Amino acid sequence: MKLNRRHAKRGRVEIIPMIDTILILLIFYMSFSSFTQTEKRIDAKLPRVSVPGGKPPTEIPLDITLHVRDKDNILVNGSAMFDMFSLRDAMMQLATIGQQATVIIEADPETSYRDVISALDACAQARLTKVAFRPIEKKTAAP
């Protein structure tokens, strides 16, 4: 007797659902991903935060005071004026005198944060990481 042999269905890859899935994944990644720039961190080992009326900073051995007005006007120790690019070289020279130097950064109230960070960057490049920020003194309201 001749039996009808049922042929087993061969497995095959379903292309259309695969394309759908891949497209959905692609849209998801294109929509929700962002190409971020690598973030860095500059550590500031704060020896103390200067408090107005507190101990004057001259009591710390070898202080370097930076007064940042803007990126082209940075006053070092109240006398020499530097721009952001020459500041790094100056800080490197100062760092050779004393690696343990403490840098005190102060700025005008309206000086932008990016200029202050650039000054901090110059210090970090010279491996001067002991940094203090001198806060702006709060003016008491006139009676």
Place this chain on the structure above:
Amino acid sequence: MIDTIVILLIFYMTFSRFTEATRSAKVKLPESVAGDEFKKLPNQLIVNMFSSDEVTIGGDDYKITDLPRLITNLKAHDPEMANLSIILRGHRDMTYTDLSEFMRQCAKAGVADVAFTTLEGQGGR
């Protein structure tokens, strides 16, 4: 077409990153040359700051004057935060007045370990 789509998919999967919720994408960071690669550690508090009145921590909005109270609460509830350090993600256009206020509040909270997040660049821009 399938080949192209698959290649595009692999490209996006490989090179894309999803921003962490703790970091606000709106903050435009200043650039710097120096600095180590930023890695989030458990005892760090990330502060996103646009100005003294506009501070975001963990997705919630605060004023900078709330920082000492927040840190005291964190230290009280989480032993891992006993020696916490603060990572400031400051907007590049905020002023020194804002930074000064931030440092003042850090001093009030007894935090001396502060780091500033920047983007890799030429610096001074």
